[in-house]
Amino acid sequence: QSALTQPASVSGSPGQSMTISCTGTSSDIGGYNHVSWYQHHPGKAPKLIIYDVTNRPSGVSNRFSGSKSGNTASLSISGLQTEDEAVYYCSSYTTTNIAHVVFGGGTELTVL
């Protein structure tokens, strides 16, 4: 069981907007502004799309945005495209026991 809780799957149509939630505790998401999101197409290397809650790495589409409220972080995707179909993982820094990161179980996004 993963430390952070994500919905197992979501779906949407091309052009729509979608939000994926990631719920943790005050020891991880709620305690630090160090939430990241990764996109993973099966068989490929995972890709960083959001870091430090809201920041996008160079080259990542501005259709992707991140936010946080309390112990829950969210990834929003606007203007869904077929290539957005992937598994999305959130992660958060924590100092429980030792400094490390914890991940969510992943959300499979289907673009119908």
Added chain:
Amino acid sequence: EVQLVESGGGLVQPGGSLRLSCEVSGFTFSKYWMYWIRQGPGEGPVWISRVDTKGTFTTYADSVKGRFTVSRDNAKGTVYLQMNSLKDEDTAVYYCARDRGDDASSSWVFDLWGRGTLVSVSS
């Protein structure tokens, strides 16, 4: 091309050992902290180890501490994970990942990943 390529996975019996390698290319390896992350069947990723830029400071998740050892060879552009006393629950795809900080800091943000190598522990 900037990339990480893992190798060394395979099928091993419980109690056995494996050594994973992660060869990098396309960037100055010695500037970055490196991490190992694994993902068991049907599970989310789990961080298991990290090593600093010089290979002198390492940390491990409790689940592998005392059994796994991370190291790096900056001259070869490679990070290693020596896995001993393997257990069934170590079965996973193992990824190496690069820290996004190129200033020798550890940000725990992974801006470059490999495709992973599969380790199966079974009798």
